[in-house]
Amino acid sequence: MDADDFRAVRDAVRRFVREDVVPREDEIEATDAIPADIRAKAVDMGLFGYTLPEEYGGLGANLVEDVRLAFEFGYTTPAFRSMFGTNNGIAGKVLVNAGTEEQRRTWLPRLAAGEVASFALTEAEAGSDPSGLTTRAVHDGDGYVLTGSKRFITNAPLAGLFVVFARTGEETYGTRGISVFLVQAGLPGVSVGPKDHKTGQAGAWTAEVFLDGVRVGADALVGGEEGAGFGAAMTSLVRGRVHIAALCVGMAERILEESVAHAATSRQGGRPIGEFQLVQAMLAEIQTGVYTGRAAVLEAARRYDSGEDRRIGPSAVKLYCSEMVSRAADLAVQIHGGMGYMRGTVVERCFRDARLFRIYEGTSEIQKLIIGRALLKGAK
Helix, strand or coil: CCHHHHHHHHHHHHHHHHHHHHHHHHHHHHHCCCCHHHHHHHHHCCHHHCCCCHHHCCCCCCHHHHHHHHHHHCCCCHHHHHHHHHHHCCCHHHHHHHCCHHHHHHHHHHHHCCCCEEEECCECCECCCHHHCCCEEEEECCEEEEEEEEEEEECHHHCCEEEEEEECCCCCCCCCCEEEEEEECCCCCEEECCCCCCCCCCCCCEEEEEEEEEEEEHHHEHHHCCCCCHHHHHHHHHHHHHHHHHHHHHHHHHHHHHHHHHHHHCEECCEEHHHCHHHHHHHHHHHHHHHHHHHHHHHHHHHHHHCCCCCHHHHHHHHHHHHHHHHHHHHHHHHHHHHHHCCCCHHHHHHHHHHHHHCCCCCHHHHHHHHHHHHHHHHC
16 A cells, blocks of 8 residues: 555544444443444455455555554454454465465455454464364365364354364374365354353454364365465464554553543542652553554564564564553553442453453463574574
8 A cells, every 4th residue: 555545544444443443342342242333344444354465355554554553453442353353364364375376366355355264273282382283184085174173263153264274294293294274164064162251352252163074175275285384374473463562552552541531530639640650650651661562563563574574573572562561451450449440441341351462372471482592593
């Protein structure tokens, strides 16, 4: 997108988030669902494919543009972004980076038009590290038969397509011999468990996915070659970490606004609590995190787009921003006092919602290992 086009898209997203989504956050929290009219408007605005290539119906946003939009998405409930995030990120990018041309032509326009894709990697013993993955795809005739189960799969109850990781090699442990398959919902043997009951992020559905002898054609193998899609899938996760970091910045900005407004109007001892220096110190800490996080995310995105750094930067900003927003939410609850612990208060919801950012798409501990190992590798 050129600068003017992107600016128009960003401004439209900002208005949509603040005028349409924010006023209905309590409804989303209470119903554990995104209202149908909000979903329909997101489809009409092209949000289900804003990072997908224009030739397949997307808007073609690069990562710098992506994170600038994610700053806006993060301002409201994470469930809003979650309904189209996988299409633009870890699932959609597997097709863009590793899919055959036929796979791209078949699926990317459908994702851009609002069909939901789920990224089915995580298992009971394979989370941030896929080495323990046990789902298997056995070559059978002119296709494959998949057997296994996946856990915590975002949008699984809504998905029309599952991007499934399965072993095709002889290895039973490690990352070698893992391939990626495109599995349509509704195929015989595909079933989805009940929605998970989570601490936060209401409206963003996750569930188990079961594959019981699911037969797919050879054309379902991403890239058309066993093992070819795995590296691209991992690259998608790396890109997604910068996006998640930007969401954290957006949430921290909302937390800051709510906290400043409360400190300026809530009174103790006859004066606003914002006049107390310790409250000012907490506000200052949140603001500093927002400034630092925004600058770091934009720099990491720039270096990712240029190819300068697709290893340390994404992990560093995901680590910093996910920890930063959790700290900001904790401080905001403290600033709000008893009201901060009451359901229906924005910062209380953010406190619960923010906790997941330190876990998914690579825990904080995994990010530290990635950064440390990359630094030492560079030294050698």
